[in-house]
Amino acid sequence: MHSQYNIFPEQASTFAAEVDLFYFGLVGISVFFTALIFLLVFVFALKYRRRSENECGQAVHGGLLLELLWTGIPLVLVMLIFAWGAKLYFNAYRMPSDAMEIYVTGKQWMWKVQHPNGKREINSLHVPKGQAIKLTIASEDVIHSFFVPAFRNKRDAVPGMFTDMWFEPTKTGEFHLFCAEYCGTDHARMVGKVRVLEPAEYQRWLETGDDLGPTLVSALPGGGGSMAQQGEALFGRLGCVACHAADSGSRGPNLQGRFGTEVELADGSRVVADENYIRESILNPQAKIVANFLPIMPTFQGQIDEDGLAQIVAYIKSLGGKDGETRTEQ
């Protein structure tokens, strides 16, 4: 599968082929200019070699046109390159609204994955072929980066926020997963495999379990259930329901149908209630208080871990709302 003589990883996502094509284009332009310079230097160095001890070169005057040409042409070229790269980047960043969501948490030194139905795995990510997948990524400690060379995509796992990335796998198989942001002692061992299955196989795997490969399904105390169900359990256990139920009076906003909608804040500005907004409201509630509510929500920093945060997000999403994109702008 992987020989030592490859210079391209496998193309396993819709994005991969686009990036490789771009790469060819970039390499082509680069090789052209590099070869041009090498050739000119080589030819001039030979043709104009010094033939006698006191010989000097002949100054060449007036070259404004040449200067403008070799300023202008590279300028136009790099702008074209920029445009091509920007287009690819937009594609990579615009989360498709029909993407299946999976939650990833990086921690020193492993990747923990939670599927919406509650299934968990470590250092492994099972996904179905031919379906857009969105990963919501968090970190429990330091900065990590979720990197799948075969998909030509990566995103940093930054503590204190959710980041996200999407891909659509195009072939089945096992592909390297690497941590790509130095994170301490075992950074080099924070690796795993992305396992792409046919959709039917993936469904079977999701519902049953271990017969398709070495995955770790952790048994949760108090039972599992889907992420949304676990989130709902946490929502109750941590006391959120006291202020955020439909009949709580005006203590806290009702979360039914709220995910992804625009919210007006106390200072008049508006934000989209996306994953990061929910996370911030749990850990630093005073930051963005909704208009017409008192700032009485306590912080849950230290009482809930990244997995729990993801479960609560999944629960709140399950209460319905607008299918907004996650905005991770700071």
Add this chain to the structure above:
Amino acid sequence: MSAQNGHSEENYLNASHGLRSWLLTLDHKRIAILYLISITVFFGLGGLFAAGVRLELATPEGDLMGADTYNKMFTMHGVIMVFFFLIPSIPAVLGNFLIPLMIGAKDVAFPRINLMSWYIYVTGGIFVLAAMITGGVDTGWTFYPPFSSTFSNSQVMLAAVGVFITGFSSIVTGLNFIVTIHKMRAPGLTWFRLPLFIWAHYATSLIQVLGTPVVAITILLVGMERLFGFPIFNPTRGGDPILFQHLFWFYSHPAVYIMILPGMGVMSELVAAFARKQVFGYLFIAFSSLAIAVLGFLVWGHHMFTTGQSVYASLVFSVLTMLVAVPSAIKVFNWTATLYKGSISYEAPMLYAFGFIGLFTIGGVTGVMLGTLGFDIHVHDTYFVVAHFHYIMVGSTLMAYLGGIHFWWPKITGKLYPEAWARLSAAIIFIGFNLTFFPQFLAGYMGMPRRYYVYPEEFQLFNVASTAGAGILGFGYAMPLVYLIWSLLYGKKAPANPWGAKGLEWQISSPPGPHNFDEIPVVEEEAYNYETPAQEVKVG
């Protein structure tokens, strides 16, 4: 101006004797020698760490050293090479020695501050050595929090203090050069008659003065978080790890231009001297140095495309990164055009210059590739990046430094180096360099991440090639160390102008007298005016 021949008379080397006369010198030329010795020591140390890294990477398993040791090796390699070798190298050694000579001055504007800058540098170096001896640092030279401020169990504070202190050496050197260039030019030496080496160092000094304070503050903030728990970057207490990256790269990107611009200045001098020709497009090269300095401050976010920063911010940084490539391209075209109708000889400095043009072109185009958004997502934090910056730092800056050292060696020491050995080492270095770093482009695109001491087997071929190349490269660097020291003892005496080059520094003896010029020269012609050939004084 009269040329003085280099017979035994008083020069800056023999004018006074004893350790005190060196350690308390106010002569810019002696200070340059002090820097030369200390940066060479740090280069050797940084090279040893590189050797450790490359030896471990020859096999996919972690069989030579443990993970923590490896992490310390690459961290120390980066910290030492960036802050204690590359950033000072050309400005502190060649700049210090040559700037007053090239402008017809007796010394720099502030000789005491110049000496102080060396002591500051050494003090910072001692802190970093202390960090190394007491266990090392394992955060990577980039010190990203929360790892560096909250999680790392290594000597982060000692290393941070060392880098903080050394930054001031860079700042005051820059200040000194700016004032010197403004105020101490000889009569007739207008701005557009200055050698391009001066323009390059002027632009570099601007960056040093404006940028370095930012990294000083950044290091201070990390230190405060680590020592006192001030929550600045720690997200569990309301801080933001991405803030650090903005602050850090705001300096560290211009820092790479601090490293390359002086090399470009050396390049202009080498190409002019060895093609015996006016540099083509003088004005464009001069202004492109300033353009690089300005634009270089605007592109730092291209180190952060995968952090989850706003798409629009990334777009802006990418456009600006494309722009900053253009002035560098202009320089390469102009140097190439200078060769046209030149009279070219192939001594070692010119071989280094040829190497620079080729390797800088490769480093530069791969830099453009990295600045493009869609491509960077894949190769960020892989060996593609490692290869790119080594093509610039080692393939370009270090080669320019070595070219400059050879070119001005007769002037600095009064001795000629052995030409055949020098040409051989230049060739060995060129071959070793490419074997070391070209496979890393391929490994990076294949997906090999940075800072990994173990890796999947399919990357082994690239790594073995790279380690073999590193061995050759190391040998290539050891050679000049040997024959340059040999030349101090047994080399032929150098005339004032062994190359027949234009420039005020070649009009005085080799080595120069303590006060440079007997009488301040008056400049009446453009730089590199080879229409009237310079006197080449051959050794009898």
